[in-house]
Amino acid sequence: MSDVIVIGAGPAGLAGAIASASNGLSVTVLDEFIKPGGRLLGQLHQEPSGEWWNGMKESERLFLEANNLSVDIRCGVSVYNLEKDENLWNVHTNIGTLTARYVLVATGAAEYPVPVPGWTLPGVMSIGAAQVMTNVHRVQVGKKGIIIGANILSFAILNELQLAGINVDRIILPEKNSISGKAGEPEEVLKTLLHAAHLAPSPLMRFGSHFMKNNWLRKMAIHFYPKSGMKVNGTPLQLRIAAVEIVGKEQVEGVKVANTDAAGQVIPGTEVLYEADFVCIAGGLYPLAELAAVAGCPFEYIPELGGHVPCHSETMETPLGGLFVAGNITGIESGKISMAQGTIAGIAIANHAGKVSSTIDQQLQQAVQQVRSVREQATIQFNPEIDKGRSKMKEIWETKFAPLDKEYSHKKIV
Amino acid sequence: MNRILDHPILGKITDRKTIPFQYDGTTYEAYKHETIAAALLANGVRKLRVHEESGTPRGIYCNIGHCMECRVTVNGQANVRACLTVVENDMVVESGKQLPNIVKRMVEQG
Known part of the structure; x- marks a missing residue:
């Protein structure tokens, strides 16, 4: 049994696995696709600096880093249910039920279908x-x-x-x-x-x-x-x-x-x-959040984030103990943001698990700042009002959920 | 063949090994480690099944496992997603077929 199960081997999931494993946790990553990387795999564009963003290479880099930290990455595994039993999460998959104290749901996004007459034709x-x-x-x-x-x-x-x-x-x-x-x-x-x-x-x-x-x-x-x-x-x-x-x-x-x-x-x-x-x-993207929903996580509809998103804090925890989210499940943004969010989640999980090194607070602060600076530097946004959407979720968390958080003394990130 | 063997940024594909597989009785070649959907499209095959009731043709839609449109029968196992399943040597793949709608027929017959 691993300490952490990460669902989704995209930029958020792999970055989360790397951050948790670097802080001494054992991590298993599950993904349906034939190879790790998620939607990062197909990304290819030229940055304003002239450099190429090659998602295939980024995926390989993340995979190697996770591999070096002994993260167990299993591709071709479909997760169809997620439920908590006492202190453990049961992750139901096509290869059986896996259990862990912590689960990071990093399932990414799906495309909005736009039905046009004849759209079922092959091609x-x-x-x-x-x-x-x-x-x-x-x-x-x-x-x-x-x-x-x-x-x-x-x-x-x-x-x-x-x-x-x-x-x-x-x-x-x-x-x-x-x-x-x-x-x-x-x-x-x-x-x-x-x-x-x-x-x-x-x-x-x-x-x-x-x-x-x-x-x-x-x-x-x-x-x-x-x-x-x-x-x-x-x-x-x-x-x-x-x-x-x-x-x-x-x-x-x-x-x-x-x-x-x-x-x-x-x-x-x-x-x-x-x-x-x-x-x-091309209908655009929405957060792929069914697993957080079946787990019982509360949701909010925030159009700026792409639709219905699971409630989460800026440190990627949900109101359900041990359940974390990162990447496009929290709102539609670039793969770089997903990676930065995954890093937060991975560190936050290590913090909850009591893997308290002298630097963990500092790591967490830095990771949260990193998301903000990546967002500021982004050349394009899927939704120009993304900041508004993120602020809405932050406010919802602080008014509805943060006061209830007894398990862990929530340190405010400034 | 409909492959992108040379790409200005992603580079050339050179040393991929091929393996045979069957689709609806015809033998095709796939690259090792590629999905059924990719191998069939590389061979010019778009149609993966027909709608169970209407019989109208279907192919891939999302290509990453979300939509379930590409389900085929693999070595006798029905409803397998072609976009997530890697071709294996001598795999037998069959397209999804039209099925009798027993309930509808019972209703029609009164």
Whole structure:
């Protein structure tokens, strides 16, 4: 039996395992995927400094570090239930039930599905699926693709597909409806893209992004937005074109699209068919938190964090004794934040376990500061109001849960 | 083959060993340590099953185990996720098939 079971071998889970193991705890990491790294594996982009962020290399580095600390990493293991029995957590998996005093749930995120008629055809996949197929498995997802959904994730993966020589013909929006919501409204999409100014589809818009925060200018911009789109790295981004239906017999053959007005309403009689052999649906990410839910953890709905998140403190503890969370389960941010949060959780677990070295308080303080500084230095944010979301959770913790914390004298981090 | 053997940043794939496996009676080659979903797509196969009731085709959707759309039968074991299962030498993989809806038929027959 290990002291700690970490669920998820992504950046948060591995960093957490490393921090716990460095403080003298025995750690087992479980993950469903065929190799450790989580969604870090497929990440590949150039930093503003010109250096490449290569998720595959980062994953290997974390894996080796964990391995050197004798962390037991088991891939291909699915966890389907989590429950507490006296002082021990039972982690139910496809290889049996494992127990530990401490559990770190670092299950990451999942993609919001955006149902489009015909989306069940083979050849339609989530944008993340295309990323994994391309950068992890190194298999071409197709010869000519269409991305439905314009957001930071789809732009990042568009870039990765292009790097691998995959032809993405265009990016269009989902048809506006009650499920696609703002993702189907050209003006709203433009607004969110402008928050990530350097990702805006043209130098003109990048230049204008400061002014475009003005409502009137933005309305004008989307009104005069060209039908043919503006190019993102050579691929047209067509904010005024909506996917009406994905068509094909045995697999994807194309996407039926229509022109829309500035609010995203389809203009009747404008339907045409764009040929494609693959389609990527990009609906954005939400915290993958089912295991925290079945464990009985209280939740809060915080849109800035990506949806429903388990209640947690800044030191990654939940209201359930021995249960910790880190990474995208706590809110959608970059892999670097996940790693920094994992480190906090790993140290906090060691602290709870009484592995008190003279430096543990200092380690914890530093780890919390590290998350803040990584956030400040982030070049892009999935949600521009992430700070607001984090503050909401901090306040909820301090008013609802911190006073109840008897097991451990909670040291306030300043 | 539909593989990305040369990548400007991730580099070249050179020394991967191949192994044979079967999918719906046809023998294909997979790279060692790759998933069924990746091996089949590399061989141009997108369709992994049909919907149990309607018979309409399905393939991978999320590719990381969340959506359960890619379930196939592996060495006789049904409902195995192709995106999380590594191909083994001479593995026998079958696509998911249409199944009789007994309850629906009972309701129809009154």
